[in-house]
Amino acid sequence: MTTALQMTATQVNDFIAASIPAFKDIGCRVEDADGLQVRVRQPYSESQLRPGGSISGPTMMALADTAMYALILSRLGPVALAVTQNLNINFLRKPRNADLLADARFLRLGKRAAVIEVLILVDGEDEPVAHVTGTYAIPEHAIPAITPSGATVA
């Protein structure tokens, strides 16, 4: 699906770093992006801990939101001004204190709205620590809409 990719991982990374200072400050990095899936890494920091000593829920929610935004940019390019409409997160288990990875992919990308799934993982482990679904409103100008497998839809 060569037409899916609008920005590379490096381009998405630089775009977010330039527009969201906190992204760079906390050392987040877009590691992979191909227009259909992205991976964002968030380095471990003690400032992310909640009472009790494990990584906080808001840390994971912010990472998931960033990964969804990176996926949208990767697919639609820098001109797209998409906004989150809804986010639903299930916390599955207490994460080990280590880097977090957020893997985002489209469940649907229509002309007016996208539905995205994000798995939050601890680097080096297989079981996700949180599962997220979110919907994005897509600005009203012509963009190619795709299914999760990359097929263009009406």
Added chain:
Amino acid sequence: MTTALQMTATQVNDFIAASIPAFKDIGCRVEDADGLQVRVRQPYSESQLRPGGSISGPTMMALADTAMYALILSRLGPVALAVTQNLNINFLRKPRNADLLADARFLRLGKRAAVIEVLILVDGEDEPVAHVTGTYAIPEHAIPAITPSGATVA
């Protein structure tokens, strides 16, 4: 993971058919169940249509709820009286008028709560028409808790 399976697909099917008359009336059937994943088939019927002629949202929500219940039964056996706490569904695309399949799996099964993911598909198609996550409260008696990969957790 031999200890995971508490009821076979046939046993789960018969148990639900005996306890939820509508399940049998509409021809639903548990096709696969192994304690970690289940598949439930719902035959197409014109009575499921919403205005506009496509399969209704409540039809898909009911099917997802049934699949979650079947998964719980498959894993915990017939004595478990689990109840849904939360269900979140994203409708992804208009389903073709055909049999629906619901594939459910554990995102987490703890001692007191389970988180389950369900994909609703149209028979013969790859892209899901709806994505569901739900949480179940587990009755308070000892059960083996597992991770999605089948490992037992504390």
Added chain:
Amino acid sequence: MTTALQMTATQVNDFIAASIPAFKDIGCRVEDADGLQVRVRQPYSESQLRPGGSISGPTMMALADTAMYALILSRLGPVALAVTQNLNINFLRKPRNADLLADARFLRLGKRAAVIEVLILVDGEDEPVAHVTGTYAIPEHAIPAITPSGATVA
């Protein structure tokens, strides 16, 4: 807010009854509708029971979906073909076996999407048995958008 009301409760009721046979079959009725809020009543029936003898989750999900649809019709009129995008339900307590009421109101009604809240109550009781939020996609033609208090927004 005289411009809010596009269909009366009776008109919404008749429209749904004509387009969703099951609505009439199970005796549902739109009792109130003013373009900003609606109330839908669902008579108690033993066919709604889940194993254990209380009203099933799918029964409440279907009622909530109907109430959201009734609210959209009440505000936008019969030409609107809105579709549910997302529904999130929290089950709060086991309902007594009696008529259920669904009270729906707009959290937001924009030009392209509506966010609706529904409380499911047992007739005669104050505490809701379920809380629902849902989003609807609005068809692309000019409609007046309102805030929950009835003010028109851009």
Added chain:
Amino acid sequence: MTTALQMTATQVNDFIAASIPAFKDIGCRVEDADGLQVRVRQPYSESQLRPGGSISGPTMMALADTAMYALILSRLGPVALAVTQNLNINFLRKPRNADLLADARFLRLGKRAAVIEVLILVDGEDEPVAHVTGTYAIPEHAIPAITPSGATVA
């Protein structure tokens, strides 16, 4: 409902400030708490802005999570170690750049789980900018369970 209150607003505020450094750093403050409802204020800061110049989604999600935690503390006291299981947020409108208020209340407080609703508002405005529901797991020791109106339940 005199028995509902376990910690005052000041006590909850001091407890969170002591255990979550960021809470104090960004100037958050628990303004009201009575065991059934709480209000948390988050002062406006440019560091909260997303690309485009409005307050970011993660800022609102973190505030909602804090308000839920404050409500739990207010009701259960400082010994309670509750954890978020699920959070669902609908973004309703772009907030004006000003202080945010989060008003949280119980939809249900059972022995093992709480369901909480949070409205995020801009100080001085009536319409919420975001609506949140969340579930909390309650640690396993005896606590008085209440309904939203303050009645004790089994």
